[in-house]
Amino acid sequence: MLAQLEGFAFAQLSALDAPSQGAVADELAALEQSVLSNPQLRALLGDTSLTGVTRAAVLADLLADKVRATTSRVVTYAAEHVPAPEVVSSLGALAHAARLQHENTSTDFVNLSLLEARRRVYGFADALLETVDVANFSAIEDELFQWARAVEHHDDLRRLLLDRDAPLEVRLNTTNALLVGRVNDTTLALARFVVVGGRPRDVVGTLDALVNYVAALRDWRVARVHTARELDQASRDELVSSLAALTGKSVELEIDLDAQLLGGVLVEIGDLRLDATTRGRLAALRESVNSSHFYESALTRND
Known part of the structure; x- marks a missing residue:
């Protein structure tokens, strides 16, 4: 699988x-x-x-x-x-x-390569974070980062969590003892699964990779919408529905008013940039016209 x-x-x-x-x-x-x-x-x-x-x-x-x-x-x-x-x-x-x-009540995962084990952790994160308010993502990223640094800089803790021969229950109990009541439940569940489903020798690396992964998920959950004029609720709902269909994720909008766009909207979500502004269309038209002039000049010179 x-x-x-x-x-x-x-x-x-x-x-x-x-x-x-x-x-x-x-x-x-x-x-x-x-x-x-x-x-x-x-x-x-x-x-x-x-x-x-x-x-x-x-x-x-x-x-x-x-x-x-x-x-x-x-x-x-x-x-x-x-x-x-x-x-x-x-x-x-x-x-x-x-x-x-x-x-089977026991938790036994097949040992995977470093990258595949990290992907298994990413899948677990996808499941947990799909119902988490995007406003909480930054706190989760920070808590995971701080936990990674704690593991990295405390020799006894690092030695225990990276020991593949140490009983899983002991490693999980240690994680619980240090994090319960200090981080939110989502962060705790993610930190535990890094121990359960990740590679023991890669605990710190997986935690750091998970910080970046959560940040990327946040970018895909928040659409930055630049528009020349305020959008009414119907337009917002239609845009949210369209972006959800495009990305397969629930999306929140951050609206930025910019009169220089003249009209339409510019949407940035994840690594996508969707330019439907009047200024963008004029720029595309100008580029097309300039390109046509270039080819006309080239043909004239060849004649």
Whole structure:
């Protein structure tokens, strides 16, 4: 199973009681069989021309009110993040993982490479942070950074957490003893999973990578909208809906009024820049005209 999906599914299933975990496992197994018996749906999920966000949206519509919320979340996450040719097989892997987690109370993860282990932690973070107010992200980043520095600079603590032979329960109890009541619950859960699902020798590196990952998630959850005039509520709602469909995430708007844009909006979210301003269109037109003049001059010289 994709490491990031493994982390996400583990977080989602860990929030359920045992009977609910079993029910989700049954739904995932039934869904896999339904997809395997439906050539059209199987082809759609394996269509490499579709974006992951589109595949996830299609599955979310198909599953609405038919399965538990957790089942829908892990399946749509798989559709968005797993390469298209592997989406169908990932459903079976999810069903198997859910069944194991339901039947086995111990937490044993296969040892992965450094980068794959970090991706497993990222998936866990995705699950936890999807319901966290984006206003809290900065505090989580700071608390994770401070914890990384504490581990890095205290020899006994670092020696214990990086010791792969030390019992997992001891490492988790130490993490709890030092963080409970000092950081918020999300930070604590992330710090614990770095111990559980990451590589023991890479605790500090994974924590630092997680700080950057949370910061990147924050950038994709907040859209900076530059506009020449104030947007009414209907326009805001339409923009939020469009950006959510584009990114597959819930989005908050930060509005910046800039009369120099003349009209329209400029949206910056994550590493995307969407320029629909009047000034932007005029600049594009000017560039096009200048380019045309260049080619006309070149043709004239060749004549």
